[in-house]
Amino acid sequence: MSHIEIIRSGVLTTCQDAGRSGWAHLAVPPSGAADRPSWRLANQLAGNATGACALETTLTGCTVRAHRNVTVVVGGAPCAVTVDGRPEAWGQPVKLAAGSVLDAGPAEVGVRSYLAFSGGLHPKASLGSHSTCLLSGLGPAPIKDGDTIPLGPSPAHPPLPTQWPAPWAGVSDELVMKLHLGPRLDWFTTDAANELTKGVWTVSEHSNRIGLRLEGPSLRHKDPGTELPSEGIVAGSLQVPPNGQPILFGADHPTTGGYPVIGVVGAAAQAAAAQARPGTRIRFAPIPMPHWQEML
Amino acid sequence: MTAPQTRTTPGGRLKPLPSGPRGVLIDCGTGETARACYRALQARRVNGSLEATDLIPGATTVLVDGVEEPELLAAEIPGWVLTDDTEHAGETIEIPVCYDGPDLDAVAELWGVAPEEVGGIHASAQYEAAFCGFTPGFSYLEGLPERYHTPRRENPRTSVPAGSVAVGGPYTGVYPRSSPGGWQLIATMTNPGRLWNEHREPAALLVPGTRVRFAKVDI
Numbered sequence: 001m002s003h004i005e006i007i008r009s010g011v012l013t014t015c016q017d018a019g020r021s022g023w024a025h026l027a028v029p030p031s032g033a034a035d036r037p038s039w040r041l042a043n044q045l046a047g048n049a050t051g052a053c054a055l056e057t058t059l060t061g062c063t064v065r066a067h068r069n070v071t072v073v074v075g076g077a078p079c080a081v082t083v084d085g086r087p088e089a090w091g092q093p094v095k096l097a098a099g100s101v102l103d104a105g106p107a108e109v110g111v112r113s114y115l116a117f118s119g120g121l122h123p124k125a126s127l128g129s130h131s132t133c134l135l136s137g138l139g140p141a142p143i144k145d146g147d148t149i150p151l152g153p154s155p156a157h158p159p160l161p162t163q164w165p166a167p168w169a170g171v172s173d174e175l176v177m178k179l180h181l182g183p184r185l186d187w188f189t190t191d192a193a194n195e196l197t198k199g200v201w202t203v204s205e206h207s208n209r210i211g212l213r214l215e216g217p218s219l220r221h222k223d224p225g226t227e228l229p230s231e232g233i234v235a236g237s238l239q240v241p242p243n244g245q246p247i248l249f250g251a252d253h254p255t256t257g258g259y260p261v262i263g264v265v266g267a268a269a270q271a272a273a274a275q276a277r278p279g280t281r282i283r284f285a286p287i288p289m290p291h292w293q294e295m296l
Numbered sequence: 297m298t299a300p301q302t303r304t305t306p307g308g309r310l311k312p313l314p315s316g317p318r319g320v321l322i323d324c325g326t327g328e329t330a331r332a333c334y335r336a337l338q339a340r341r342v343n344g345s346l347e348a349t350d351l352i353p354g355a356t357t358v359l360v361d362g363v364e365e366p367e368l369l370a371a372e373i374p375g376w377v378l379t380d381d382t383e384h385a386g387e388t389i390e391i392p393v394c395y396d397g398p399d400l401d402a403v404a405e406l407w408g409v410a411p412e413e414v415g416g417i418h419a420s421a422q423y424e425a426a427f428c429g430f431t432p433g434f435s436y437l438e439g440l441p442e443r444y445h446t447p448r449r450e451n452p453r454t455s456v457p458a459g460s461v462a463v464g465g466p467y468t469g470v471y472p473r474s475s476p477g478g479w480q481l482i483a484t485m486t487n488p489g490r491l492w493n494e495h496r497e498p499a500a501l502l503v504p505g506t507r508v509r510f511a512k513v514d515i
Contacts, residue, residue, distance in 0.1 A: 021349050021350060021362070022349055022350060023350075023432075023499070024350040025351060025428060025503070026432055026433060026499060026500040027428035027429050027430060027432050027434055127494060136431060136432050138432060180316050182313055183315045183321040183323075184313075229357070230355045231355065231356075231359065232321065232350075232358070232359025232361070233359075234361050237315070254429070255429060256354055256428075256430075257429075264314075264317070264319070266316065289313075289314055290367060290370075292312050292367065292370040292371070
């Protein structure tokens with residue numbers, strides 16, 4: 001079993017697995033790896049069952065010491081990888097002997113690297129998940145220097161001796177996201193709806209796992225005096241407060257909110273958003289609302 | 297004893313709205329209809345006719361998230377007949393509180409009553425946990441008569457102690473842990489640790505649908 005030891009935690013490193021969906025009716029955010037595809041792939045390459053807990057870094061990487069022989073895969077945001085100071089491969093299984101130190105350097109592009117360990121990490125679980133939630137405080141606290149985290153038993157099947165099944169595309173300076181319009185498109189002015197098709201927003205520095213704050217054209221409410229009664233929110237929702245500057249909700253999003261959601265981005269765009277640095281430009285390709293009412 | 301009064305609501309009042317590729321937000325128009333719709337969705341989940349990862353009640357809505365074919369659910373909803381059963385089987389939980397909150401005088405003034413009357417009014421209403429939000433285990437309790445609906449504080453507090461009982465808008469609620477808060481504080485729950493316990497199933501004491509009464513105690 002044994003454990004890993006955190007030598008350098010970086011600005012923010014958290015434990016993340018598939019999260020704790022299913023408890024949103026108790027105001028429990030879903031949490032889990034922000035860039036799901038990268039987290040899943042890193043785990044697969046480390047020979048782990050789906051759902052294993054990995055480290056998620058933020059911009060500055062992290063450094064860990066293994067206290068048993070373990071296979072590590074550093075995926076997600078590309079970064080320099082070293083073991084005891086020697087360069088090692090990013091995105092491929094790396095054997096780490098007990099006592100060795102692996103460093104995942106600052107993200108070269110993107111924001112979040114994933115460190116998947118064979119056997120997975122087993123910090124304290126909360127409602128069935130090892131994920132840290134920044135909004136609710138559920139799950140293990142963000143990692144600090146000197147922390148130790150238990151490792152699970154080594155998986156029965158060996159790590160996959162492959163390259164990435166699909167090369168990681170990286171994040172460009174400008175992302176175009178498909179936006180499923182609704183549920184509250186009718187709360188907005190026609191200008192706002194038009195703006196969605198041509199406007200460009202910039203990811204603000206005040207962005208985190210809870211959401212990306214976007215700066216750009218204002219999306220005006222039709223009736224600024226009217227408050228929306230609190231209602232449920234899904235991950236990927238583009239919520240617009242009265243100031244018109246949208247927030248794109250991520251893994252640690254609140255489960256209910258009192259501002260209208262103009263549209264929702266799907267899983268692929270949520271993963272891209274998790275790797276979007278402050279300053280990244282975002283445009284939307286709106287998908288019209290289905291005419292459910294008219295079908296009846 | 298007469299049978300519990302049961303009314304039915306045609307599902308045509310329910311408006312399904314798309315919430316992403318896997319979600320349906322059901323706009324129910326009123327809180328009462330939303331409660332009935334939530335119970336109907338729970339029943340469908342139990343009998344296997346609905347598969348969804350989350351059912352999330354809101355003030356006047358229910359969000360169904362993690363549905364494979366939302367358009368099929370959306371087409372079905374307006375045909376539903378909901379039962380507004382006022383005697384539904386929700387458990388009643390009693391919460392002992394001491395009416396000693398720092399906003400007692402302000403609330404008394406807003407309500408047009410004496411400060412010592414606030415507790416009696418608040419404790420005499422019967423509440424239902426309408427929905428959760430804000431922080432795990434924080435429940436928006438519905439049932440305060442309309443004339444006692446209370447505006448939020450102009451300046452929200454940066455820290456409200458765990459166990460504070462507050463009123464805000466049409467709701468009352470108890471803070472399960474210390475957090476910022478904009479509601480008016482009127483009382484203190486004697487044992488706030490009951491509100492949230494990760495090792496209990498369910499972790500929240502006041503799950504949506506729970507009936508709640510406040511019992512006035514003196515400390």
